[in-house]
Amino acid sequence: MRKDKLIVTASVAALIIGFVLLAWMYQDKQSKKLETARLQNESNLDRSHSPSLGPANAKVTLVEFMDPECESCRAFYPFVKKIMADNEGQIRLVIRYTLFHGNSELAASLLEASRLQGKFWQTLEYFFEYQPQWGSHHNPRPELLWEYLPKIGLDVDQLKKDLQNPVIAKNIATDAVDGNLLGVRQTPSFFINGKPLKEFGYQQLKSAIEMEIQK
Amino acid sequence: MSWYLIFFSWLVAMIATLGSLFFSEVMSFPPCVLCWYQRICMYPLTLILLTGLFPLKKEVFKFSFPIVLVGWTISIYHNLLYYKLIPESAAPCSQGISCTTSYISWAGFITIPLLALMAFTTIGILLLVFKRKYSEKR
Numbered sequence: 001m002r003k004d005k006l007i008v009t010a011s012v013a014a015l016i017i018g019f020v021l022l023a024w025m026y027q028d029k030q031s032k033k034l035e036t037a038r039l040q041n042e043s044n045l046d047r048s049h050s051p052s053l054g055p056a057n058a059k060v061t062l063v064e065f066m067d068p069e070c071e072s073c074r075a076f077y078p079f080v081k082k083i084m085a086d087n088e089g090q091i092r093l094v095i096r097y098t099l100f101h102g103n104s105e106l107a108a109s110l111l112e113a114s115r116l117q118g119k120f121w122q123t124l125e126y127f128f129e130y131q132p133q134w135g136s137h138h139n140p141r142p143e144l145l146w147e148y149l150p151k152i153g154l155d156v157d158q159l160k161k162d163l164q165n166p167v168i169a170k171n172i173a174t175d176a177v178d179g180n181l182l183g184v185r186q187t188p189s190f191f192i193n194g195k196p197l198k199e200f201g202y203q204q205l206k207s208a209i210e211m212e213i214q215k
Numbered sequence: 216m217s218w219y220l221i222f223f224s225w226l227v228a229m230i231a232t233l234g235s236l237f238f239s240e241v242m243s244f245p246p247c248v249l250c251w252y253q254r255i256c257m258y259p260l261t262l263i264l265l266t267g268l269f270p271l272k273k274e275v276f277k278f279s280f281p282i283v284l285v286g287w288t289i290s291i292y293h294n295l296l297y298y299k300l301i302p303e304s305a306a307p308c309s310q311g312i313s314c315t316t317s318y319i320s321w322a323g324f325i326t327i328p329l330l331a332l333m334a335f336t337t338i339g340i341l342l343l344v345f346k347r348k349y350s351e352k353r
Contacts, residue, residue, distance in 0.1 A: 004218060008268065011226060019233050023241040 034183040041181040042194055046094055049171045051111075051120045054084065054092035060212045063094045063191040065179050068108060069101035069135040070187045074128045079202045083209055090213050095124075097175040098187050103135065103142040108172055110145055113162040114154055126152050218271050220345040224279075224338045225264035231257050231334035238318065238327060247314040249293040253331050256286025260338065276346045283342060287335040290328065297328045 045063055064080065066073040084091050097108045107127055114123040126148055127134075134144040149156050162168070179189075183196070190197040192208045235254055238244045246254065260279060267275025295301045297315050320326055 004222075004268065007222065008225075008265070011229070015229055015233055019237065023237065026241055 038182050038196065041178065044178040045182060045191055045194060047096070047171075047174065047178070049167075049174070050094050050096050051115055052092055052094045053121065055089055056092065058090055058092035059215075060087075060091045060209055061094060061193055062091055062209065063096060065096045065098040065175075065182075065184045065187060065189040065191075067097065067099050067101055067104045067187045068111060068124065068127045069099075069104040069131065071131070073188045074131050076188050076202070077125075077128050079205070083206055087209065087213060091209065096179065097172050098179040098184050098189065099172070099176065100187060101135065103140055103145075105172065106142055107135075107145060109163055109168055110149070110159070112168040112171065113159045113165075114149070114152070116162045116165075117154055117158065119152055119154055122152050123149075123154070217345055217348050218268065220341050220348070221264055221268055221271065221275055224341040224345075225261065225268065227334050227337050227341075228257060228260035228264060231331065232261050234330065235327075242318075244318045244327075247316065249289060249296075249314045250327070250331070252289045253286050253293070253335075256282050256289070257331070257334065273346075273349045276342055276349075280339070280342050280346075283335055283339045287332070287339055290332040290335050293328045294332050297326065 046061060062080070064073075080093065084093060097104075099105050099108055111120060111123055111127070114120055127145070130144070130148060134141050134148075146156070149159060182191075186200075190205055190208075192205075193212050195208075197205055197208055232254075235246070235250070235257070239246050260282060263279050263282070264275065267279065292301075293314060299315075318327055
C-alpha cells in the first residue's frame with residue numbers, strides 16, 4: 001500500500017476506534033452514576049402516598065412509573081394484571097407518575113381525585129381503554145376525560161372539589177422528582193423489590209418477578 | 216509537503232465531525248440551529264478533502280474553501296452570540312434549543328462553539344497555506 005493511503009487508512013481506523021472507545025467509557029461512567037443515584041434514593045421508591053394494589057406484606061413489591069397517556073403503559077397494563085392474577089397475593093403493585101405527555105397531568109390529577117372516592121383502578125382502566133380517543137397524538141381531546149367520569153360512577157362535583165386539594169399536586173410533583181432521581185427516563189419503568197427492570201419486555205418482567213417470588 | 220496540509224485539514228474535519236456526533240449521539244446534547252448550519256459545512260469536508268488527497272489536486276482549495284468560509288462565518292456569529300458580544304435578541308434561534316446554552320466548559324473557557332471555530336479556522340489557514348505553496352511552485 002502506498003504511504004499516503006496507509007496514513008489515511010490508519011487515521012480513519014484510529015478515529016473510529018477512539019470514538020467507539022470513548023463512547024463506551026462515557027456510557028459506562030453514566031450508568032455507574034445512575035446506579036449510584038438510584039442507590040442513594042432507594043428509600044424514595046415506595047412512598048406511602050402512592051396508590052397500591054395487593055397485600056402490604058406481599059413478597060414482591062412492583063413499582064411502576066407510568067403515564068396514563070402513554071401508549072406503552074396502556075399496552076403493558078393487561079400483562080401486569082395477568083402477572084398479578086397468576087401470582088395472587090404475592091405481588092403488591094405501586095403506581096407512580098412519570099408524566100411526559102400534553103394532558104397526562106390532568107389525567108393524573110383526575111386519577112388522584114378519583115382515588116379519594118375509592119375508584120382509582122376503575123378510572124385508570126377506563127382512561128387506558130379510551131386512551132386512543134382522548135390521548136390521540138394528532139387530535140388530543142382532554143375534555144373527553146370529564147365525560148368519562150360519571151360513567152365510571154364518580155361524583156363529579158365532589159371530584160372537582162377534591163381537585164383543589166394541594167396534596168394531589170404535591171404528590172404528583174414528588175413522583176416526578178423521585179422518578180428523575182431514580183433514573184426513570186421512559187414509561188413504563190418497573191422496579192421489582194427495588195431493582196430496576198434492566199431490559200424492557202413482558203417476558204423479562206415476568207421472570208424477574210417469578211425469581212423474586214421463588215427466593 | 217503540500218499533501219500533508221490537506222491531510223491535516225481532513226483530519227481536523229474528521230475530528231470535528233466525530234466530536235460533534237459524540238456530543239449529540241453519545242452525550243445526547245441536542246444541537247441548536249446554528250450548530251446544524253455549521254455541521255452542514257463541516258461534514259462534507261471529510262469527503263471533499265479526502266477526494267482531493269488521492270491524487271493531490273490543487274483544485275481542492277477551490278472546492279473546499281468556500282464551504283470553510285461559510286462555516287467559519289456562521290461560527291464567528293455563533294461565538295459572538297455565545298460570549299454575549301452581540302445581544303441574543305438578534306439571534307435567529309428563539310425557539311427550540313437556545314444557541315447560547317452551555318453544555319461543556321473545559322478548562323473554564325473551551326466550549327462547543329469555540330471548538331467549532333477553532334476547527335474552521337485551522338482548516339481555513341491550512342488551505343490558504345496550501346494555496347500559496349502551490350502558486351509559488353509555478
